[in-house]
Amino acid sequence: EVQLLASGGGLVQPGGSLRLSCVGSGFTFNTYWMNWVRQTPEKGLEWVANINPDGSQKTFVDSVKGRFTMSRDNVKNSVTLQMNSLRVEDTAVYYCAGWGAGSYWGQGIVVTVSS
Amino acid sequence: DVVLTQSPLSLPVTLGQPASLSCRSSQGLVHPNGNTNLDWFQQRPGQSPRRLIYHVSYRDSGVPDRFSGSESGTEFTLKISRVEAEDVGIYYCVQYAHWPHTFGQGTKLEI
Numbered sequence: 744e745v746q747l748l749a750s751g752g753g754l755v756q757p758g759g760s761l762r763l764s765c766v767g768s769g770f771t772f773n774t775y776w777m778n779w780v781r782q783t784p785e786k787g788l789e790w791v792a793n794i795n796p797d798g799s800q801k802t803f804v805d806s807v808k809g810r811f812t813m814s815r816d817n818v819k820n821s822v823t824l825q826m827n828s829l830r831v832e833d834t835a836v837y838y839c840a841g842w843g844a845g846s847y848w849g850q851g852i853v854v855t856v857s858s
Numbered sequence: 859d860v861v862l863t864q865s866p867l868s869l870p871v872t873l874g875q876p877a878s879l880s881c882r883s884s885q886g887l888v889h890p891n892g893n894t895n896l897d898w899f900q901q902r903p904g905q906s907p908r909r910l911i912y913h914v915s916y917r918d919s920g921v922p923d924r925f926s927g928s929e930s931g932t933e934f935t936l937k938i939s940r941v942e943a944e945d946v947g948i949y950y951c952v953q954y955a956h957w958p959h960t961f962g963q964g965t966k967l968e969i
Contacts, residue, residue, distance in 0.1 A: 780907075788907070788950060788961040804958045838906055842954075845918065846897070846909035 745769035747849035749839050754855045755829055763824040765839030765849055773797075773817040775843035779824045781835035782851070791837070792824065807833075829856045860885045862951050862962035870968050871941045879965045881951035883932040888955065895955040898927055898936045901964075902947040910949075911936065943969060 751763040763779070778793040792803045792813045801813050810829075815822040822839060834856045841847040861884040871877045881896070889895050898911040909918050911927040914934060924939040938945060948964040 787963050788952070790952075790959040790961070793959075802957055840907075846899075846912070848906040848908070851906055 745845070745847050747839050747841060747847055749837070749849040749852045752837065752852035752854045754857065756858050757829060757831055757856055759829050759856070760825070760827045761829065761854060763826065763837055763839070763852060763854070765822045765824075767820045767822075767841060767847070770841065770843075770845060770847060772820040772841070775841040775847075777813075777815055777822040778840045778842055779813065779822075780838045780840055780848075781833075781854075782838070783835045789835075793842075794822065796843075826854070829854075831856050859958055860887070860953050860956050860960050862953055862960055864949075864951060864962035864965050866965060867963065868966045868968065871938075873943060873969060874940050877938040877941050877945075877967065879936040879938075879949050879967075881934040881936070881962050883934070883953060885956065886932060887953050894929065895953055896929070896934050897952050897954075898925075898934075899950045899952060900945075900947050901950065902944075905947075907950065938967075941967070941969070 746768045749765045779791040782788050794801045794813050798815045810827050812825045836851045838851050839849040863882045865880045887894050887896050894914045896914050899907040900910050901907045910921050910925050914929045915927040926937050928935050948966050950964050951962040
């Protein structure tokens with residue numbers, strides 16, 4: 744069974760940091776592009792960042808460039824999103840998603856940025 | 859950024875009847891490798907998105923054959939031949955031919 748299990752969300756004040764993690768199983772993790780996608784009622788689904796299978800290429804949406812970083816560990820089948828200098832507008836449900844021969848999504852994790 | 863415009867935003871349907879959902883792109887979505895990078899996702903209430911169709915018209919494993927995808931230029935269509943109750947949800951198109959990858963605003967399918 745394919746699983747992507749995300750963790751690390753929560754409530755943080757503006758300017759703070761959070762680290763999201765996602766562990767995959769049941770598929771060949773090291774052949775998949777891994778992505779973070781967020782969703783809000785106002786903006787819908789928004790692609791945040793992705794990383795290629797060997798971790799050598801990372802891309803970020805403009806609104807998070809310089810604040811978010813992404814990494815992966817193909818031994819542990821994990822991917823992380825380090826979110827710094829968080830803003831109120833980063834509040835969303837964050838999904839990790841694997842894109843390759845299949846498309847697999849985690850359960851969604853809530854990030855709330857509020858004072 | 860590539861803008862994907864979905865229509866209609868809300869689609870009331872009758873069980874057993876067909877449904878057609880549209881997604882119009884502001885730019886061509888053909889990747890240099892020759893694939894057209896447009897997928898369709900279904901998001902049922904309270905669930906994560908699930909991919910139904912990739913590269914315009916290829917069904918994912920386990921997706922019923924009542925779902926089909928097609929294209930005409932920069933207009934893409936998802937068709938459901940006979941709507942079933944489990945099809946209720948929001949349907950999104952997404953393009954990954956250009957960065958940033960972008961989603962349409964979704965079509966809410968209601969019985």
